[in-house]
Amino acid sequence: MNVVIVGGGKIGRKLVEDFNNEGSNVILIDIKPSVCEQVEESYDVRCVNGNGTSLETLNDAEVRRADLFIAVTENDENNALSAVMAKKLGAERCVARVRNRIYFKQLDFMRSALGIDLIVNPEYATASEISRILRFPAAMNTETFAKGRIELIEFNVGEDNALCGKAIYEIYKKYKIKVLICAVQRENDVYIPNGDFVIKAGDKLHITASHSDLSQFMREIGVIQKKLKSVILIGGGRISFYLARLLLESGMQVKIIESNMERCQELAEYLPKADVVCGDGTDRNVLSEEGIDRVDALVALTGIDEENMIISMYAKTRNVDKIVTKVNRISFSDLMENSGVYSIVTPKNITADMIIRYARAMNSAKDTEIVTLYRIVDNRAEAMEFIVNKESELTAKPLSQIKIDKNILIAAIMRNNKVFVPDGNSQIAVGDTVVAVTTKPLTTLSDILA
Amino acid sequence: MNLRMIAYSVGRILTVIAATMLLPLFLSVYYKEGIAIAYLVPIIISVVIGTIVSLKAPKDKGLYVREGMVIVALGWILISLAGALPFYISGAIPNFIDCFFETVSGFTTTGSTILADVETMNRSLLFWRSFTHWLGGMGVLVFTMAILSAKDTRTTYMMRAEMPGPVVGKLASKWQFSIRILYMIYITLTALETIFLLIGGMPLFDSIVHAFGTAGTGGFGIKNTSIGYYDSAYIDYVIAIFMMMFGVNFNIYYLFIIRKFSQVRGNDEIKWYLGVIAAATVIIMLNILPIYHTVANALRYSFFQVSSIVTTTGYSTADFVQWPMLSQIILTLLMLMGGCAGSTGGGIKVIRVVILLKTAYHAIRKAASPRSVLSVKTDGKSVEDTVVHGVLAYFVVYMLFMGISILIVSLDNMDFATTVTSVISVTNNIGPGLSVVGPMGNYSGFSALSKIVMSIDMLAGRLELYPILLLFSPRIWKRN
Numbered sequence: 001m002n003v004v005i006v007g008g009g010k011i012g013r014k015l016v017e018d019f020n021n022e023g024s025n026v027i028l029i030d031i032k033p034s035v036c037e038q039v040e041e042s043y044d045v046r047c048v049n050g051n052g053t054s055l056e057t058l059n060d061a062e063v064r065r066a067d068l069f070i071a072v073t074e075n076d077e078n079n080a081l082s083a084v085m086a087k088k089l090g091a092e093r094c095v096a097r098v099r100n101r102i103y104f105k106q107l108d109f110m111r112s113a114l115g116i117d118l119i120v121n122p123e124y125a126t127a128s129e130i131s132r133i134l135r136f137p138a139a140m141n142t143e144t145f146a147k148g149r150i151e152l153i154e155f156n157v158g159e160d161n162a163l164c165g166k167a168i169y170e171i172y173k174k175y176k177i178k179v180l181i182c183a184v185q186r187e188n189d190v191y192i193p194n195g196d197f198v199i200k201a202g203d204k205l206h207i208t209a210s211h212s213d214l215s216q217f218m219r220e221i222g223v224i225q226k227k228l229k230s231v232i233l234i235g236g237g238r239i240s241f242y243l244a245r246l247l248l249e250s251g252m253q254v255k256i257i258e259s260n261m262e263r264c265q266e267l268a269e270y271l272p273k274a275d276v277v278c279g280d281g282t283d284r285n286v287l288s289e290e291g292i293d294r295v296d297a298l299v300a301l302t303g304i305d306e307e308n309m310i311i312s313m314y315a316k317t318r319n320v321d322k323i324v325t326k327v328n329r330i331s332f333s334d335l336m337e338n339s340g341v342y343s344i345v346t347p348k349n350i351t352a353d354m355i356i357r358y359a360r361a362m363n364s365a366k367d368t369e370i371v372t373l374y375r376i377v378d379n380r381a382e383a384m385e386f387i388v389n390k391e392s393e394l395t396a397k398p399l400s401q402i403k404i405d406k407n408i409l410i411a412a413i414m415r416n417n418k419v420f421v422p423d424g425n426s427q428i429a430v431g432d433t434v435v436a437v438t439t440k441p442l443t444t445l446s447d448i449l450a
Numbered sequence: 451m452n453l454r455m456i457a458y459s460v461g462r463i464l465t466v467i468a469a470t471m472l473l474p475l476f477l478s479v480y481y482k483e484g485i486a487i488a489y490l491v492p493i494i495i496s497v498v499i500g501t502i503v504s505l506k507a508p509k510d511k512g513l514y515v516r517e518g519m520v521i522v523a524l525g526w527i528l529i530s531l532a533g534a535l536p537f538y539i540s541g542a543i544p545n546f547i548d549c550f551f552e553t554v555s556g557f558t559t560t561g562s563t564i565l566a567d568v569e570t571m572n573r574s575l576l577f578w579r580s581f582t583h584w585l586g587g588m589g590v591l592v593f594t595m596a597i598l599s600a601k602d603t604r605t606t607y608m609m610r611a612e613m614p615g616p617v618v619g620k621l622a623s624k625w626q627f628s629i630r631i632l633y634m635i636y637i638t639l640t641a642l643e644t645i646f647l648l649i650g651g652m653p654l655f656d657s658i659v660h661a662f663g664t665a666g667t668g669g670f671g672i673k674n675t676s677i678g679y680y681d682s683a684y685i686d687y688v689i690a691i692f693m694m695m696f697g698v699n700f701n702i703y704y705l706f707i708i709r710k711f712s713q714v715r716g717n718d719e720i721k722w723y724l725g726v727i728a729a730a731t732v733i734i735m736l737n738i739l740p741i742y743h744t745v746a747n748a749l750r751y752s753f754f755q756v757s758s759i760v761t762t763t764g765y766s767t768a769d770f771v772q773w774p775m776l777s778q779i780i781l782t783l784l785m786l787m788g789g790c791a792g793s794t795g796g797g798i799k800v801i802r803v804v805i806l807l808k809t810a811y812h813a814i815r816k817a818a819s820p821r822s823v824l825s826v827k828t829d830g831k832s833v834e835d836t837v838v839h840g841v842l843a844y845f846v847v848y849m850l851f852m853g854i855s856i857l858i859v860s861l862d863n864m865d866f867a868t869t870v871t872s873v874i875s876v877t878n879n880i881g882p883g884l885s886v887v888g889p890m891g892n893y894s895g896f897s898a899l900s901k902i903v904m905s906i907d908m909l910a911g912r913l914e915l916y917p918i919l920l921l922f923s924p925r926i927w928k929r930n
Contacts, residue, residue, distance in 0.1 A: 025622070025623040025624055040606055041606050041607065041610075044606065044625055045623050046620040046622065047620075
């Protein structure tokens with residue numbers, strides 16, 4: 001696939017890395033020669049030095065041959081303009097990052113009028129991710145498949161957890177709930193486990209099931225699914241704004257602590273239901289005063305990673321039940337990951353994932369059927385949703401009689417809106433939605449055959 | 451320093467070079483020369499060593515600037531050692547240092563020889579000698595990558611160390627495609643030249659060998675009087691024009707193929723390159739007119755020599771040591787400039803000379819009006835300050851490097867012109883110099899020490915100094 005990316009910032013770099021690893025032909029456009037130099041040194045891609053809204057630069061980057069054009073510079077207007085130009089020059093699909101709230105409100109109009117195929121708003125995407133996490137606090141991360149009917153959660157096995165020391169088949173036998181442990185991260189390795197796999201404390205499990213089964217399972221294994229009622233957001237940036245709106249809609253109490261008075265007033269104006277407090281969120285007196293000891297969850301969203309991490313660690317000492325930390329540079333995030341209390345979100349990864357998912361789906365639209373794709377375990381495994389639209393070897397026999405690659409696991413099947421976790425006797429049928437977890441990238445469902 | 455990865459990469463280079471030696475091996479069997487063993491031994495040694503060290507891909511594939519440079523430098527030295535063995539084992543060149551000098555001269559596309567009489571040499575050896583030009587012209591690593599489709603993403607560092615010029619421009623988004631495009635151009639031009647030479651009545655073997663020498667801008671001849679032997683104006687012009695073409699940045703041909711003529715027109719380097727060739731040809735033509743009597747003859751010899759020297763090929767049709775001093779000095783200056791960046795030519799490169807001259811001009815203007823703000827421009831775009839600094843630093847290192855080499859070579863007590871021009875000639879990968887090392891002379895008179903120094907000069911010149919300099923710096927070998 002030919003991909004042209006404009007803007008070599010945080011997200012641009014991440015996309016360059018991901019598409020390059022997937023084997024796509026990537027051309028990056030960036031205005032800074034130093035960025036070009038760095039990117040060309042680190043990845044096997046070409047970089048065109050120039051302005052992404054200049055016709056000459058776009059031609060030089062062979063936009064007319066691009067399957068996917070992605071504009072992710074700092075500037076919304078430039079992104080939109082580049083994307084429109086690229087489309088006119090013959091790029092097949094265009095993606096633009098637009099973060100301004102006003103533009104974002106007229107999203108559908110912009111899509112149809114300007115012909116931009118996908119508009120991504122990193123802040124909004126991050127906010128929705130955080131709101132999902134807060135709705136399922138026992139998990140460190142949650143993703144959904146089949147329009148929300150299947151959930152995939154990342155769950156940390158604590159020292160005193162009932163699952164410790166048990167083989168997976170024992171767990172299934174004991175609880176008799178239809179869940180599937182589809183990937184396990186132990187230290188730096190990723191396993192797609194079979195029934196004999198024994199769970200240890202400190203493992204990170206990725207579990208799929210329907211929402212209700214999952215909740216029941218969590219209750220049974222002794223993880224209390226407390227519903228979060230009050231949340232403090234530290235930092236009043238764009239993510240806070242979107243997040244506060246989402247949380248307020250779902251009925252939570254939201255308090256935003258922001259140090260800039262002007263911004264506070266703005267927030268108070270747009271979010272009348274939220275408590276907006278003007279103060280320094282890194283000051284423990286302010287935090288105590290605003291009730292850190294009483295709150296259920298805290299989300300650290302300041303612009304500085306270190307501050308966010310320290311606030312989160314402090315919140316842990318004050319027994320906050322759920323803590324979400326925004327980290328822009330992923331480097332030190334493993335410092336905090338040994339407990340289910342913390343969840344970490346990285347906006348650039350969330351955005352890059354969205355775009356990669358779109359690219360995969362677009363790629364497969366030609367031959368098959370990927371509907372959604374999530375990258376889990378620090379991008380080292382993928383969970384994807386397929387729709388089976390034709391008869392094949394896969395639909396001919398029960399799963400136990402099909403040779404499936406050992407790096408792949410069929411995690412869930414949905415038929416007629418009913419979700420079930422497959423076993424050896426299950427058989428895939430045309431029209432099913434299949435969720436597969438894999439450590440090697442797939443493009444079609446038939447790739448799962450060994 | 452990732453030593454495992456260095457060994458792995460160098461091993462692969464060795465294996466590929468061993469494979470290329472199969473060609474002269476077949477030739478030697480075909481001509482029944484009875485020296486097959488001279489090729490078999492280095493092939494077996496290289497394959498065995500190469501396979502052992504590259505059998506298993508290392509886990510840590512981290513390659514950074516340092517590793518890239520070391521791989522390139524070590525790779526070139528090792529293939530030169532392997533490539534020297536056929537000369538030594540066959541007994542064609544009895545002294546191993548001479549064999550090494552000759553092979554380095556081949557791979558670095560220098561074309562300096564220690565042979566007084568090349569015409570007695572076996573055909574397969576002559577072929578191998580010129581084939582090293584063809585391989586080395588485009589770069590050995592580039593060749594390795596074109597053959598073994600490397601999927602490692604961090605190859606840029608190696609490519610950068612091997613490809614000439616201050617800024618490496620990539621043609622396609624992946625190195626593999628870029629290299630394929632370059633090789634297509636390279637092979638097409640080489641084939642075209644062979645055909646043109648055949649039309650001119652040159653025998654097939656000679657045509658191929660000379661095309662190799664031209665393509666790599668090497669200059670090993672197979673006759674004692676080089677191209678002068680054929681004494682044909684047609685052949686002179688064909689070779690002169692092809693030499694000129696191989697001295698052009700290959701990206702230009704690609705731009706032609708994809709019909710981006712406006713970018714070709716906007717390229718400053720090629721304008722300067724052609725301008726310098728035209729000016730030098732006219733001046734030398736006028737200068738040597740009294741010797742050759744007619745304008746046609748003077749033009750023929752002058753154009754051939756200018757084209758041969760500026761592209762750092764080093765073929766000759768006349769003994770220019772006999773020409774007036776002005777012509778000799780102009781040729782020496784052309785030696786320093788060399789061809790365009792991204793071509794197979796050596797030397798400082800036209801683009802660097804252009805940046806140096808423009809910077810110097812600005813410095814002079816700034817002396818007169820200190821407040822003026824000026825920016826060096828090429829191709830209508832400002833050159834980054836870091837690039838300008840890089841070019842200035844490169845020039846200083848280049849001059850120092852040649853100065854030290856001249857000092858060491860002067861121990862041989864040759865005359866001034868020989869000492870200076872021999873070092874200039876080898877460092878810029880040209881071949882002939884003036885006086886003793888002129889087109890009719892050779893390098894056999896130097897001491898072993900000078901030959902080793904000159905071999906290093908050739909490698910340093912071809913790899914643009916830094917890889918070779920770094921190889922000898924103890925700091926780089928520390929583990930972290």
